[in-house]
Amino acid sequence: MPVNIPKEIQDFITGKVAWVATAGADGRLNVAPKGSIRVVDDQTLLYADIFPKKTSANLDQNRQIAIGVMDGGKGYQFKGLAEIIKSGPAYDQVKAALAEKAPGLPVPKCVVKVTVEEVYSLTPGPEAGARIA
Numbered sequence: 001m002p003v004n005i006p007k008e009i010q011d012f013i014t015g016k017v018a019w020v021a022t023a024g025a026d027g028r029l030n031v032a033p034k035g036s037i038r039v040v041d042d043q044t045l046l047y048a049d050i051f052p053k054k055t056s057a058n059l060d061q062n063r064q065i066a067i068g069v070m071d072g073g074k075g076y077q078f079k080g081l082a083e084i085i086k087s088g089p090a091y092d093q094v095k096a097a098l099a100e101k102a103p104g105l106p107v108p109k110c111v112v113k114v115t116v117e118e119v120y121s122l123t124p125g126p127e128a129g130a131r132i133a
Contacts, residue, residue, distance in 0.1 A: 002043040002080075002115050003133040009076055009119065010039045013069055018047065020112075021066040022058035022082075030054040036098055036108075037069065040090075043116055045078060048094050048108035056110060059084055065114055068122060075122030076132070078114065085111045 018037035023029050032055050036048040045067065049056055059065065065082040069075055085091050086109070094111045119133040 002117060003119060004042040005039065005045075005078070005116055005119055006133060009132070010042075012071070012074070012076065013037060013039055013045070016069045016071050019068045019070075020047070020055060021068070022055050023062055023064065024058040025061040028058075030058055034067075036094065036101075037067065040113070045080075045114040045116060046090065046094060047112055047114075048098050049084075049110050049112055050098075050106055050108050052109045056084060056112075059112065065112075067114065070122060073124065077120040077122050078116045079118040079120075080114045080116040083113045083115075085113055 016037065018034045019031055020034050021029065021031045034047040038046055040046045059082045063081045065080060067078045090113060091111045095108055098105060098108060118131060121127045121130045121132055
């Protein structure tokens with residue numbers, strides 16, 4: 001069931017590098033950095049996958065995904081279900097934004113849309129690991 005990402009956390013995500021964790025059907029784990037993470041709406045994140053090898057292969061087998069975003073000792077983890085998008089308005093919008101932001105990068109092979117089902121604190125301290133949403 002989707003949850004709402006609190007506004008202050010949505011604002012925090014902008015411009016950060018996210019670490020995306022996936023697992024294939026065999027349970028083999030993969031983690032990869034993604035520099036294009038953005039908030040679509042209160043329940044959805046989106047990122048471009050320029051070099052989709054293990055991450056996309058895992059998502060083809062298992063839609064579960066975890067995303068960690070940290071900056072300056074503060075961070076959050078998002079868990080949810082992913083959808084791979086290879087064409088259409090969402091893909092075109094991300095492709096255009098990426099071309100403007102980083103013109104030297106290759107065109108993304110796909111866009112990954114994540115419906116967020118859980119949000120946790122990654123900030124060190126007594127609330128580390130606490131569920132936020």
